[in-house]
Amino acid sequence: MASLTDNGALSPMVRKLAAWAALSPEDERAILELPYTVRSFSPGGYIVRDGDKPQNSCVLLSGFAYRHKIVGDGGRQILSIHMKGDLVDLHNSLLHTADHNVQALSQVELACIPHEAVKELAFARPTVGVAMWYDTLVDASIHREWIANVGRRDGRTRTAHLLCEFGVRLETAGLGSTREYDMPMTQEQLSDCTGLTPVHMSRSLKALESEGLVRRTKRAVSIDDWGRLAEAGDFRPDYLHVTMPGIPLL
Amino acid sequence: MASLTDNGALSPMVRKLAAWAALSPEDERAILELPYTVRSFSPGGYIVRDGDKPQNSCVLLSGFAYRHKIVGDGGRQILSIHMKGDLVDLHNSLLHTADHNVQALSQVELACIPHEAVKELAFARPTVGVAMWYDTLVDASIHREWIANVGRRDGRTRTAHLLCEFGVRLETAGLGSTREYDMPMTQEQLSDCTGLTPVHMSRSLKALESEGLVRRTKRAVSIDDWGRLAEAGDFRPDYLHVTMPGIPLL
DNA sequence: CGACGTGTTGAAGGAGCTCAATCTAAGTGG
DNA sequence: CCACTTAGATTGAGCTCCTTCAACACGTCG
Structure with missing residues (x-):
């Protein structure tokens, strides 16, 4: 009986994905065995810059981060806030070139996984793949609510x-x-x-x-x-x- | 040599996905062979209603559609506009219950594909799966730009x-x-x-x-x-x- | 023809912005 | 331990972009 409290660094990712699909113990183990390197950022540190071509997908292990865009007149719009377990950078890394910035809000620990490994896992284990896909859809759903929030509420x-x-x-x-x-x-x-x-x-x-x-x-x-x-x-x-x-x- | 001009009804979907990944002729054929039923809507017709639990993913074959939310004071916010080839409803159908409305803007022809069939294809043919995933990511990217647009531009x-x-x-x-x-x-x-x-x-x-x-x-x-x-x-x-x-x- | 949906225009009001001063809390260095 | 600095929060006053309300114009369609 594989334990959820496995102390692998990627357990926040397991926790998050387990909310979206019923992962088997093998699924969980496969996630925990993904290759990764841990990086940390101080508040304000740039995790991804608009225009970057990141090779990694990142999972937030601790702390908070935010995505944002800078518009023509210099104004900044924050697009989303991210916390422990969030797959912060699937978007940018699969899209090849980043169309927005990701910045640390607090002290942040990040696990960076080569996006090829993420892709392989997604297709080797469809349940995991569905969970990741679902996660990106929930992200988009939050984006839609934010559009309505800034567009039509006082x-x-x-x-x-x-x-x-x-x-x-x-x-x-x-x-x-x-x-x-x-x-x-x-x-x-x-x-x-x-x-x-x-x-x-x-x-x-x-x-x-x-x-x-x-x-x-x-x-x-x-x-x-x-x-x-x-x-x-x-x-x-x-x-x-x-x-x-x-x-x-x- | 399979031809791209195959007159299957789902060819707009092939065209769209082919923009995101290099589909093999077999990939294209597999898409065209998806089971589907065609439905049409008049301008203003509801394709999905907030709260629905749709069983199908839809591809727009012709015409225009839009997603929108109604906020508490009755205001409406349009979230995105969709046109030929767009996978209008992957989001809602995979998320089980719709959190917004989809409505026809003009006369619309829609191909409805059972979402189980979509899922199977995505995992049976990773290239197609990547293309669909990519498509949802581009959708989210457009959402982010809209957040910035309504939030920070005059x-x-x-x-x-x-x-x-x-x-x-x-x-x-x-x-x-x-x-x-x-x-x-x-x-x-x-x-x-x-x-x-x-x-x-x-x-x-x-x-x-x-x-x-x-x-x-x-x-x-x-x-x-x-x-x-x-x-x-x-x-x-x-x-x-x-x-x-x-x-x-x- | 009248009715309706859509677009245009004017005038007045308001939600939110800009600019600027003040206040607080938390450093930081002496 | 205190003077000084700095980032963030608060408050006030005036202004503007956008809204609201209302009237009118135009085209289409019954």
Whole structure:
């Protein structure tokens, strides 16, 4: 009986993929036996730069990272936030040349796997392949929700939505709960997630706080009444495609 | 020597996937031999509804379709536009339950393939599988550009960007050129792509027209100076991951 | 012909931006 | 331990891009 608590460095990847498909013990072992090298980054360090041609797919082992694009007038748009277990760079490495940047948000540990090895595993073990494919589809689903968030919700709602998403994702990653979590992001970074200015992000957060929807202490967020925050953020978690018993569906 | 001009209904799918990976004649034949049923939709018809559990993956054979979400206050955000050859519904069908709507923009012909058959083919023929995976990654890449577009560009720039994207994609699909194309969308739909109001979309288009960047006659668009429009739209086509000799890289 | 969908135009209001000052907390060096 | 620096957060005031509301124009189709 292979144990899930195998202390291979890639176990966060196993945990993540196991959420998408029923992996056999052999599947899990095959993932853990992938060749990899570990790299670490300090906050702000570039993991991938727009235009790079990366040879590796990366799995986030610890810490947080974000993807972003810089537009013509110098503005930055954050495209997604990544945490432990996320396959950060399947996209870029399979697409040959990166069309956006990936940067460390906190201190980050990364396992880099040659993308040929990822491809081989995907096709040698269809269950693993389906799980990886599924993972990329969930990523795209989150992208779609973000398009709707920045396109059609006002500042306060966008902000609340983002806080809800973080709660659910951190809980599924085992890094917090929908009641309380730590998120090491500045308000400038939050504003770049939502297409707002830092000034307006500050005001939106204060508004949510003064309504009693969130409490903040440093970078920690407490949510006393999930239902009210979800309502304020027009948040329904279905687009995350997680089904955890602990997560209130509104 | 299998011919590419095989008149199987699924040839638009072959054409599309062949752009992403070097398919062998056997690969192409295997795609064309997928089981399918053809369905057609009138403009406005729902192909998939939020919450559905579709059993099929769909390929667009002719016409245009769009994905969209409705947010809490009733606003609509269009997430992507699809044209001949696009694998419209891999996402929804593999994710079990749809998190957005897919609707016909014009008269549409669709080939519906049981998603089990798609999955089997993907793993029986890794080259085809890689092409399909690649296709979903390009889809996600377009989503990321849209996040940046609605999040960090002003109305005029967003609009120009969208017109550029249509030009390139229609040209690669063989439905027009970057000099001139038809796009059967109302200004209300265009505004829902960009997170603007119909009124402001009208003004943005007029502005681009009065600057001589586009000419419009009904739903047809002419672009005399691609470089200037691309500049105005902050458009660089790399995120589309197409490499066609005909497309100016700015 | 009237009705309807679509696009255009004007005027007024507002959500969010810009600019700039102030405040706080956490270093850092002496 | 304190002065100094710096990154981040907050607040205010004025401005602008975009929205809202409403009227009107145009073409199509019953």
